[in-house]
Amino acid sequence: xxxxxxxxxxxxxxxxxxxxxxxxxxxxxxxxxxxxxxxxxxxxxxxxxxxxxxxxxxxxxxxxxxxxxxxxxxxxxxxxxxxxxxxxxxxxxxxxxxxxxxxxxxxxxxxxxxxxxxxxxxxxxxxxxxxxxxxxxxxxxxxxxxxxxxxxxxxxxxxxxxxxxxxxxxxxxxxxxxxxxxxxxxxxxxxxxxxxx
Numbered sequence: 001x002x003x004x005x006x007x008x009x010x011x012x013x014x015x016x017x018x019x020x021x022x023x024x025x026x027x028x029x030x031x032x033x034x035x036x037x038x039x040x041x042x043x044x045x046x047x048x049x050x051x052x053x054x055x056x057x058x059x060x061x062x063x064x065x066x067x068x069x070x071x072x073x074x075x076x077x078x079x080x081x082x083x084x085x086x087x088x089x090x091x092x093x094x095x096x097x098x099x100x101x102x103x104x105x106x107x108x109x110x111x112x113x114x115x116x117x118x119x120x121x122x123x124x125x126x127x128x129x130x131x132x133x134x135x136x137x138x139x140x141x142x143x144x145x146x147x148x149x150x151x152x153x154x155x156x157x158x159x160x161x162x163x164x165x166x167x168x169x170x171x172x173x174x175x176x177x178x179x180x181x182x183x184x185x186x187x188x189x190x191x192x193x194x195x196x197x
Contacts, residue, residue, distance in 0.1 A: 039185055040130035043163035043192035050196050053093035058100040063108030067116035071171045081111055084186035092195045106152045114144040122146055132166035145169035163189040
């Protein structure tokens with residue numbers, strides 16, 4: 001019955017999958033600042049790659065994906081996200097450089113509302129999903145938004161760290177509230193990015 005199955009090959013695949021899973025460290029953080037959290041954050045960092053303070057990083061432009069939405073046309077969400085990513089990397093004592101060619105690490109992100117990138121597509125493309133289920137489905141003023149940030153080792157293209165956050169995006173939020181919210185979410189995400197001396 002099992003004569004056509006390549007048992008050594010199946011065993012090797014199971015061992016490789018086990019090693020891959022064992023090498024990931026996952027942290028899930030929920031925002032403590034709200035009675036019912038509307039933010040879910042998950043992160044994975046490769047425990048075999050040590051990022052040192054003072055290391056250089058740069059944007060990987062071809063891996064930056066911001067899905068525009070006309071309901072946020074007057075909100076500078078993209079620039080807020082990028083400003084906060086840089087701010088948090090600098091707070092980790094990393095050094096930003098202009099070109100990815102001269103950087104030890106490359107950084108990129110994807111940001112989208114659920115109508116542009118749903119949970120199924122996120123898990124398929126990025127392999128991690130915070131799973132925020134607190135977003136109401138019957139309110140046209142609110143939609144789930146996802147932000148995924150990832151850091152690559154430039155020479156090997158190995159993903160060193162990646163984090164995903166899901167939040168409820170309120171389209172009528174004031175500019176100040178939106179800025180504070182983006183700052184808070186990015187700070188939560190970068191808490192999980194470990195940098196060594």
